[in-house]
Amino acid sequence: MEDRNKEAGAEERFKEIAAAYAILSDPEKRRAYDRKGFAGVSGFSEEDLLRGVDLGDLFGFDDVGGGLFVRFFGRRQAGPRRGADLHVELEVPLARALSGGEETVRFARRVACAPCGGTGAKDHKLHRCEACDGSGQKSEAHRRGDVLIRNISSCATCRGRGSIADETCPACAGKGIEEREEALVVSVPVGFEEGLILRVPGRGMASDAAGGAPGDLLVVVHSAPDERFARHGMDLVRLEHLGVAEAALGVKRMVTTLDGDVEVTAPPGTQPGSMLRLAGKGVPALGGGARGDLYLRVLVHVPERLSKRQRELFEKLLALGA
DSSP states (O other): OOOOOOOTTHHHHHHHHHHHHHHHHOHHHHHHHHHHGGGGGTTSOHHHHHTTOOHHHHHTOSOOOHHHHHHHHOOOOSSSOOOOOEEEEEEEOTTHHHHOEEEEEEEEEEEEOTTTTTSOBGGGOEEEOTTTTTSSEEEEEEEETTEEEEEEEEOTTTTTSSEEESSBOTTTTTOOEEEEEEEEEEEEOTTOOTTEEEEETTOSOOOSSTTOOOOOEEEEEEEOOBTTBEEETTEEEEEEEEEHHHHHHOEEEEEEETTEEEEEEEOTTOOTTOEEEETTOSOBOTTSSSBOOEEEEEEEEOOSSOOHHHHHHHHHHHHTTO
């Protein structure tokens, strides 16, 4: 497309608007943004963000195609298109945040068919597609006012491959791809954040175009539910139950932390719902370093049934105005 916008910074603003639209219009990217802001979508490349965005709707054109995309972003490259990225959720024990380490992620993905090498052709025998002259693409251009719009699309005859099988591969019915179950060991960093994305290049979906590179594997890391703690960023919260007498008189007791049990003092007059802070007993920052805190939220247990002796004592306390 001919560039008629000479205003300084226009291209960068165009990118920012398109990226924001892509985040807001995609539920997965919106959830990642809501959790961590722009850090939550940092694992997505510019191409990931803009994949599937209707630029015509965004900028008021009825039909905006590859020409506009090429001019502003330069992402469309010659040759076969790459495969789609694959997103996989991985739950990691909360304790792993202290040390980091390796975790195994299991997933299914489309890979190149082994018998035909991804060509879709029996015995790898192919001939050039006459419809696109072997390019795998169809290009059309038309003018809207003084703006030249160029639409680039995959050739429907060869499905963007540029070639057609003399005889289809019986193993994949000519698709050139097959489904495969895989397991991969990934390294989870110390202090991993909720929703952290680990990118593994080349382990995503196979391209449906012959010779196209596979997409990437995006492993989205989550803290596995832990009955002992609730995680809030680098801080942890734990419920601690005290009896009425313990809350009134104060008590020392052993409390569970990620590092093991430690002794904690609840001071006299501890109120229901109050928080006791254990500094540095939370989750470390990403990559290590300073740690968050552990907060003990106090719940005071009032006995539902009283013995005769307990009732006498509570009645005396009541009489004293306690």
